[in-house]
Amino acid sequence: MSSPAPLSPTSTDPLPDDLTxxxxxxxxxxxxxxxxxxxxxxxxxxxRQFVFELSRSRFVARNQQDRLGxxxxxxxxxxxxxxYGVVFGLLFAxxxxxxxxxxxxxxxxxxxxxxxxxxxxxxRAVTGNMGLVRALHFPRAAxxxxxxxxxxxxxxxxVGVLLVIVLLTGQEPSVYWLLVIPALLAQTxxxxxxxxxxxxxxxxxxxxxxxxxxxxRLLFYLSGVFYxxxxxPEWVRPILLGNPFWCYIEMFREATIGRETSHMEGGHTVxxxxxxxxxxxxxxxxxxxxxxxxxxxxxxxxFWHAEERYGRE
Amino acid sequence: MNEPTIVVDDLHxxxxxxxxxxxxxxxxxxDRGGLRGRLSRARLRGMREVRALQxxxxxxxxxxxxxVVGRNGSGKSTLxxxxxxxxxxSRGQVYADGRPALLGVNAALIPELSGERNVILGALAIGLRxxxxxxxxxxxxxxxxxxxxxxxxxxxxxxxxxxxxRFAIASQTTQRVLLIDEALATGDSEFRERSExxxxxxxERAGTVFLVTHTLAEIERSCTRCLWIxxxxxxxxxxxxxxxxxxxxxxxSGRSGGMGRGGRLGRAGRLGRGKPRTTED
Numbered sequence: 001m002s003s004p005a006p007l008s009p010t011s012t013d014p015l016p017d018d019l020t021x022x023x024x025x026x027x028x029x030x031x032x033x034x035x036x037x038x039x040x041x042x043x044x045x046x047x048r049q050f051v052f053e054l055s056r057s058r059f060v061a062r063n064q065q066d067r068l069g070x071x072x073x074x075x076x077x078x079x080x081x082x083x084y085g086v087v088f089g090l091l092f093a094x095x096x097x098x099x100x101x102x103x104x105x106x107x108x109x110x111x112x113x114x115x116x117x118x119x120x121x122x123x124r125a126v127t128g129n130m131g132l133v134r135a136l137h138f139p140r141a142a143x144x145x146x147x148x149x150x151x152x153x154x155x156x157x158x159v160g161v162l163l164v165i166v167l168l169t170g171q172e173p174s175v176y177w178l179l180v181i182p183a184l185l186a187q188t189x190x191x192x193x194x195x196x197x198x199x200x201x202x203x204x205x206x207x208x209x210x211x212x213x214x215x216x217r218l219l220f221y222l223s224g225v226f227y228x229x230x231x232x233p234e235w236v237r238p239i240l241l242g243n244p245f246w247c248y249i250e251m252f253r254e255a256t257i258g259r260e261t262s263h264m265e266g267g268h269t270v271x272x273x274x275x276x277x278x279x280x281x282x283x284x285x286x287x288x289x290x291x292x293x294x295x296x297x298x299x300x301x302x303f304w305h306a307e308e309r310y311g312r313e
Numbered sequence: 314m315n316e317p318t319i320v321v322d323d324l325h326x327x328x329x330x331x332x333x334x335x336x337x338x339x340x341x342x343x344d345r346g347g348l349r350g351r352l353s354r355a356r357l358r359g360m361r362e363v364r365a366l367q368x369x370x371x372x373x374x375x376x377x378x379x380x381v382v383g384r385n386g387s388g389k390s391t392l393x394x395x396x397x398x399x400x401x402x403s404r405g406q407v408y409a410d411g412r413p414a415l416l417g418v419n420a421a422l423i424p425e426l427s428g429e430r431n432v433i434l435g436a437l438a439i440g441l442r443x444x445x446x447x448x449x450x451x452x453x454x455x456x457x458x459x460x461x462x463x464x465x466x467x468x469x470x471x472x473x474x475x476x477x478x479r480f481a482i483a484s485q486t487t488q489r490v491l492l493i494d495e496a497l498a499t500g501d502s503e504f505r506e507r508s509e510x511x512x513x514x515x516x517e518r519a520g521t522v523f524l525v526t527h528t529l530a531e532i533e534r535s536c537t538r539c540l541w542i543x544x545x546x547x548x549x550x551x552x553x554x555x556x557x558x559x560x561x562x563x564x565x566s567g568r569s570g571g572m573g574r575g576g577r578l579g580r581a582g583r584l585g586r587g588k589p590r591t592t593e594d
Contacts, residue, residue: 015370019322022372023408026317031409032398050437057423057430061466132422134399135479137412137488138438311399 034307044139055149073154081109088226099273103169108225114155121147122195123202123209133311140310144199176276179255186292187248193295196303230262247288254279318521319373323405326366365391367545375519380532383542393492413490416483424468435482457481489520
């Protein structure tokens, strides 16, 4: 074969010598660099309609697949509560059960589920949406935030049902029940942060999603879903207070069914019960609220810090 | 003079891949995305480097539609992904006006949602306001031409329908640079005409369109310029006819002799930032 035709370039213009300077002179910026935080947050805010629509669509789609649809959001934790109720009801003598055992364990499981769902959907928020991430450009934090909103949409009717159950167990409704709203809000903030953390960690270490269920299982046992803090020695209690999952469950219980108390009397521990109007423990509410805000802000910073990596392999 | 929309400055992209097996057959399982065994000698802990792009430089201007040709695994898709910021350069940099939008074949948006939801969400994601989304919805759906399927989940779509819908959404982009990777290949002739018209439209709106395709006729019809990527390097950059002629000549001549490294005689004189390069590695 004769030598190939000379491949002389015929580009329209010769390349400038200093491409970096040339790009800068024309206002072109490096692609794939993450934006400064302020601009990122503004862009995220301008995508709020996207976040809402995505959450709503996902929520509807998720519930369309099963015959019972929306109802499963309530049925799932209800069955769980029943299982735990039976198991721990058999394990623990009735004398060690806290006041209003059914409402106690149901609220524990229902409130816990809101956060534990995030462990699944938050962790998959980026890695499970690669099609979207690769095809379109938007602030990626929209995905874990939307994952949280989907769970919130599912949790609102669950809280409604929970209040009905509490009512059916003979609890007098009171104005304190309204405190369920700030409790849910604080938990939502915390969950948003949790979701952002889990989403980024899963991008770095795919195995994290495998590990997370075990971490959640451990946290489940540390969150007072089926026991009260008073059953433990004094020194354990501050540790539980440091567990936000416990805080959110406790906040809900204090507002609706009250709180168990304990004091020593003649060498024995005597357990009492405080109704909601006397049950509120400012420490719990302060910690719950603060941790929620801090988790949300820290999660956003942590997620933003790897923004340019999402969609890459 | 037209303003530049993309500046690619000595772009290198190197993949680190985990080699399956102890030695890893060259060009076999180590290849990601069909990359043709450009494996470096550096091996660390079962990792191997694949040099997908090796020093590509060019400037794209507004109003250009740039076809990208090259054999399978030459680095075309990697180039587009790098332009979109989805690939981290191991050396060099890509500068762009805004964030180029990449339209690939496998970019199923949200498979479990209906076409309708995908249109709305996709349009919101690329930054359209809710009002604009409502205004353009009918146009997007008409362009995609998927009929009754618009109410069904996107996972039920044929590849052609999915590609049409994605193109219809992504071509609404507010970004000035649109990167199309084989995304039009699955459409029928009628859709091809519509999409070619849309590409011209984007170009005339002072945008730049990149088109990766194996259908050379498509580049002839809708492109103003052509890049030929070969083994991770920019082999040729210029007028569509000239580049395609050279590309066709070489592809016809077979791969064994003419495609070897020694076959690239003209490379040293190419306008690759004026740096002369030898053909020896």
